[in-house]
Amino acid sequence: MKEIVVISGKGGTGKTSVMGSFSYLGKSDLVIADCDVDAADLHMLLGPDYQRSEDYYSGELAILDQDKCINCGACLSVCQFDGIQSENGTFRIEAMNCEGCGYCQRVCPTNAIQMETQKVGEWYTSSSKVGSTMVHAKLGVGAENSGRLVAQVKNEARRHAKKEGKEIILIDGSPGIGCAVNSALSGADYVVFVTEPSVSGIHDLKRVTELVKGFSIRSGCIINKCDLNSQMLDELITFMADAGIEHIASIPYDETFTAAMLEGKTLVEYDKGPASQVLIKSWEKIKQFAETEGCLK
Amino acid sequence: MKIAIASGKGGTGKTTLATSLSSHLSETQDVVLVDLDVEEPNSRLFIRGDQTHSQSICKQVPEWTGDCSLCGQCQEICNFNAVIKVGTQIMLFPELCHSCRACSELCPESALPLKPRKIGMLNQIQAGNLIFVESRLEIGEQQAVPLISQTKDYIDNHFDESYIIIYDSPPGTSCPVIEASKDADFVILVTEPTPFGLYDLKLAVEVMRKMKKDFGVVVNRDGLGNNDVLDYCDMETIPVLARISNDRRIAELYAAGELIFSTIPEFKEQLLLLERSLELSTVVDPV
Amino acid sequence: MKYAFTAKGESWDSEIDPRLGRTEFILIYDDKKNELSAYSNSEITQQAHGAGPLTVQKIIDLNPDILITGNGPGKNAAEVMSTSEIKIITGAGDMKIKEALEAYKSDKITG
Numbered sequence: 001m002k003e004i005v006v007i008s009g010k011g012g013t014g015k016t017s018v019m020g021s022f023s024y025l026g027k028s029d030l031v032i033a034d035c036d037v038d039a040a041d042l043h044m045l046l047g048p049d050y051q052r053s054e055d056y057y058s059g060e061l062a063i064l065d066q067d068k069c070i071n072c073g074a075c076l077s078v079c080q081f082d083g084i085q086s087e088n089g090t091f092r093i094e095a096m097n098c099e100g101c102g103y104c105q106r107v108c109p110t111n112a113i114q115m116e117t118q119k120v121g122e123w124y125t126s127s128s129k130v131g132s133t134m135v136h137a138k139l140g141v142g143a144e145n146s147g148r149l150v151a152q153v154k155n156e157a158r159r160h161a162k163k164e165g166k167e168i169i170l171i172d173g174s175p176g177i178g179c180a181v182n183s184a185l186s187g188a189d190y191v192v193f194v195t196e197p198s199v200s201g202i203h204d205l206k207r208v209t210e211l212v213k214g215f216s217i218r219s220g221c222i223i224n225k226c227d228l229n230s231q232m233l234d235e236l237i238t239f240m241a242d243a244g245i246e247h248i249a250s251i252p253y254d255e256t257f258t259a260a261m262l263e264g265k266t267l268v269e270y271d272k273g274p275a276s277q278v279l280i281k282s283w284e285k286i287k288q289f290a291e292t293e294g295c296l297k
Numbered sequence: 298m299k300i301a302i303a304s305g306k307g308g309t310g311k312t313t314l315a316t317s318l319s320s321h322l323s324e325t326q327d328v329v330l331v332d333l334d335v336e337e338p339n340s341r342l343f344i345r346g347d348q349t350h351s352q353s354i355c356k357q358v359p360e361w362t363g364d365c366s367l368c369g370q371c372q373e374i375c376n377f378n379a380v381i382k383v384g385t386q387i388m389l390f391p392e393l394c395h396s397c398r399a400c401s402e403l404c405p406e407s408a409l410p411l412k413p414r415k416i417g418m419l420n421q422i423q424a425g426n427l428i429f430v431e432s433r434l435e436i437g438e439q440q441a442v443p444l445i446s447q448t449k450d451y452i453d454n455h456f457d458e459s460y461i462i463i464y465d466s467p468p469g470t471s472c473p474v475i476e477a478s479k480d481a482d483f484v485i486l487v488t489e490p491t492p493f494g495l496y497d498l499k500l501a502v503e504v505m506r507k508m509k510k511d512f513g514v515v516v517n518r519d520g521l522g523n524n525d526v527l528d529y530c531d532m533e534t535i536p537v538l539a540r541i542s543n544d545r546r547i548a549e550l551y552a553a554g555e556l557i558f559s560t561i562p563e564f565k566e567q568l569l570l571l572e573r574s575l576e577l578s579t580v581v582d583p584v
Numbered sequence: 585m586k587y588a589f590t591a592k593g594e595s596w597d598s599e600i601d602p603r604l605g606r607t608e609f610i611l612i613y614d615d616k617k618n619e620l621s622a623y624s625n626s627e628i629t630q631q632a633h634g635a636g637p638l639t640v641q642k643i644i645d646l647n648p649d650i651l652i653t654g655n656g657p658g659k660n661a662a663e664v665m666s667t668s669e670i671k672i673i674t675g676a677g678d679m680k681i682k683e684a685l686e687a688y689k690s691d692k693i694t695g
């Protein structure tokens with residue numbers, strides 16, 4: 001079983017569209033895991049049916065029982081996060097600020113504070129419209145995008161891949177360099193970057209490459225909107241060569257991406273234009289990389 | 298006046314708007330642009346000027362003195378698994394620590410004093426009349442929030458109310474965004490007129506309402522997709538402050554790291570419109 | 585010799601759980617007593633952060649000589665591991681427990 005992760009570093013490079021197209025092309029061979037749980041968009045292209053849903057609990061929140069509170073202010077004096085607010089001599093918890101550390105609970109002389117686990121999201125196992133199983137999640141507003149939810153989504157995807165005898169798990173990874181990406185990358189066999197030849201595209205690719213290096217996973221790159229700026233394109237290609245990132249393909253600026261999205265379709269199912277052709281070839285290449293070369297660990 | 302520029306997801310033109318708006322305003326007023334997207338700080342790529350200040354940003358994390366009774370209370374106290382007792386050692390994982398101070402202050406042997414640990418760099422740049430401040434999270438650090446909050450403290454300590462302060466917020470709807478827009482007087486949500494844009498906008502609106510913030514929407518790449526975003530704003534009575542048309546030249550200038558308003562008049566027009574609706578312009582409307 | 589395995593189930597036929605920190609079970613095989621015992625790790629897999637060090641801590645408490653697993657420890661888990669003498673064998677990700685033990689004994693998988 002091979003795990004292929006698609007990430008972008010920077011948003012807006014067309015990662016989800018590329019991811020959607022690969023899901024469409026890989027159809028029967030794969031299980032899809034949407035690990036971009038903070039801004040999950042893939043479901044809009046793949047029409048999952050939300051067969052099974054499960055609540056996701058994470059982090060704690062302090063709850064104050066006013067009947068037990070003697071207004072001593074011990075909690076206020078220890079909290080580092082402005083989570084306790086006092087108004088005319090009474091105290092209350094500001095949920096938005098509470099970090100869940102539990103210090104207040106420990107110092108409260110009357111046990112007026114309890115820590116409660118929060119339901120912060122849901123995760124689903126679906127059958128997608130392309131036919132393959134899709135595991136995805138929705139994180140509630142203001143929740144922390146922890147690596148555990150990503151791990152849970154991936155784990156479920158692995159279970160299904162095994163059960164259905166699928167060879168590939170295709171993972172949509174989140175932007176940034178934090179905990180969620182780390183979790184998406186752990187155990188992966190191949191990373192596909194989707195970037196663009198712009199100053200920010202290159203800048204973010206460099207940052208995320210540094211992270212991927214720590215995992216010793218092989219990687220390749222799809223350059224979207226490759227005709228935006230030729231100087232940046234040169235710079236990008238030089239960087240990739242130096243960093244040992246394979247150049248999978250380049251796609252010229254193409255508004256068909258949006259046209260397909262408007263119809264809720266992946267690019268390759270929408271039309272057979274030049275961008276679709278590039279994606280079809282790219283997917284073949286990526287499958288080969290993942291299948292024949294194995295993981296370099 | 299503090300304005301945060303945010304979006305439900307990345308790549309909608311948040312940085313383009315933040316850098317353009319602040320550069321343009323700085324022609325007539327005192328403006329500080331602050332890049333709070335500390336995981337991927339990009340605004341700097343569009344700002345040309347001289348670095349005037351640079352400092353490390355640290356958070357306070359406990360360090361074990363090596364001399365204690367091994368009671369193990371610290372492991373039990375820490376809600377984030379940042380401290381554990383293994384054999385005859387206390388081990389700390391600083392990147393997991395939220396700096397709540399509990400283990401340190403409650404340790405019966407005072408064996409866990411707090412020590413500063415570098416989590417990022419703050420840089421200040423003077424670009425003409427514009428002051429630009431950014432913070433960059435160290436690679437390997439997992440928490441953006443403490444860096445964001447300390448960067449805001451730096452701003453509060455150095456710039457008074459006579460400045461217009463513009464925050465370029467991180468994307469998404471999780472803790473970093475909330476930290477970044479918490480004390481803003483107004484939030485601008487940038488979106489695109491596509492199904493993805495609409496979906497992410499709805500999430501961002503949910504966050505803003507939960508935080509009871511004043512906010513408005515700027516539609517970027519207007520004309521690209523459909524009218525659903527505008528219809529949604531209309532229905533929810535969310536003000537649409539400006540509509541920046543879908544223009545390939547904008548993407549090209551952005552790619553090269555250029556500021557856009559000096560080259561594209563239509564873009565500047567929308568900026569002026571935005572400034573007027575935020576009551577930021579000092580110039581009297583000529584029309 | 586005492587062996588520890590990260591496992592998805594509680595028997596010889598269970599599969600190795602490739603993840604160290606978030607493994608479902610820890611199995612201990614003591615060849616002197618010819619005894620296989622299972623310890624659930626579900627409490628730790630529920631942690632948002634820091635599962636690796638906690639699981640290793642638990643394994644150290646069980647005091648095996650060898651740990652057979654899939655992916656190997658992350659940075660923090662490795663740090664905790666290094667406080668003990670336990671030898672880590674990786675690469676058993678796709679095997680059953682009994683196969684993994686055989687593979688180790690015939691030197692097919694190593695550190």
Ligand code: SF4
Nearest residue numbers: 365367368369371404
């Ligand atoms: S709480 Fe203090 S005395 Fe107790 S084990 Fe931790 S460091 Fe040592």
Ligand code: SF4
Nearest residue numbers: 375394395397398400
């Ligand atoms: S300061 Fe708080 S978060 Fe940090 S190690 Fe101590 S108890 Fe844990």
